[in-house]
Amino acid sequence: MQILYVHGKSGSAGESEHYKPLFPNDEVIGLDYHTFSPWEAGVEIRAAVDELARKHEDICLIANSIGAFFSMNAGLDGLIQKAYFISPIVDMEKLIMDMMKWANVTEAELEAREIIHTEFGEDLSWEYLSYVRSHPIKWNVPTQILYGEKDQLTSLATIKDFAEKHHAGLTVMENGEHWFHTEEQMAFLDDWIRRENTEC
Incomplete structure (x- = not known):
C-alpha cells in the first residue's frame, strides 16, 4: 500500500514523516504542491496520484485541512482506496x-x-x-474524518452534513482545534489512525 500525504496551509511534505511509524508496512510520502487554488492544486495532486497508480495497486490518502479540499477537486474517485481527512475544509x-x-x-x-x-x-x-x-465537490472514496470540537473554520453541523452525504466515518475530539499540534491532540490523532487503518 502506498500512502500519500497532502498538507494544509503553511504545511509541508515533511509532515509525512510523522505518519511513517503508523504505517510500518507501507511507504509514506508527502506531496509538496506549489499552487494554491483548487483548479491548480487539484491538477498537481491528480498528477501525483496518477504517477503512483502506475507503480502501486493500492493508494491511501491522508489530507489535512485545505489539502483535503484540494484533493477532492483532483478527480481521484477510483484511483485511491481510502482517505483520512484531518480537519478538512468541506x-x-x-x-x-x-x-x-x-x-x-x-x-x-x-x-x-x-x-x-x-x-x-x-x-x-x-x-x-x-x-x-x-x-x-464530487467525492466517492471511503473516508474517515478527524474533527476538532473547537474548529473555527468548519462547524460541527457542516462536517456532520458532509460525512452523512458522503458516507464518511466521523471522529470528533473534545476540545480539539482545527490545527492538531499539541501533544494531546497528536496522540489522539495517532490513536485514531491506528484504530482506522485496518485496510491501509
Whole structure:
C-alpha cells in the first residue's frame, strides 16, 4: 500500500514523516504542491496520484485541512482506496462567505474589485468563489474524518452534513482545534489512525 500525504496551509511534505511509524508496512510520502487554488492544486495532486497508480495497486490518502479540499477537486474517485481527512475544509463556499462577513465585504464589492486583501491575512477572490460555486465537490472514496470540537473554520453541523452525504466515518475530539499540534491532540490523532487503518 502506498500512502500519500497532502498538507494544509503553511504545511509541508515533511509532515509525512510523522505518519511513517503508523504505517510500518507501507511507504509514506508527502506531496509538496506549489499552487494554491483548487483548479491548480487539484491538477498537481491528480498528477501525483496518477504517477503512483502506475507503480502501486493500492493508494491511501491522508489530507489535512485545505489539502483535503484540494484533493477532492483532483478527480481521484477510483484511483485511491481510502482517505483520512484531518480537519478538512468541506464547504469552501460557506467558509469564503464567513470570511466576507468577518471582513465586512459584500458580493458586489468582491465581484467589482475581484481580489480584496483582509486584515486577518486572507485574500478574498471572486474567481475563487465563482469556481467553488460552479464545481461542487464530487467525492466517492471511503473516508474517515478527524474533527476538532473547537474548529473555527468548519462547524460541527457542516462536517456532520458532509460525512452523512458522503458516507464518511466521523471522529470528533473534545476540545480539539482545527490545527492538531499539541501533544494531546497528536496522540489522539495517532490513536485514531491506528484504530482506522485496518485496510491501509
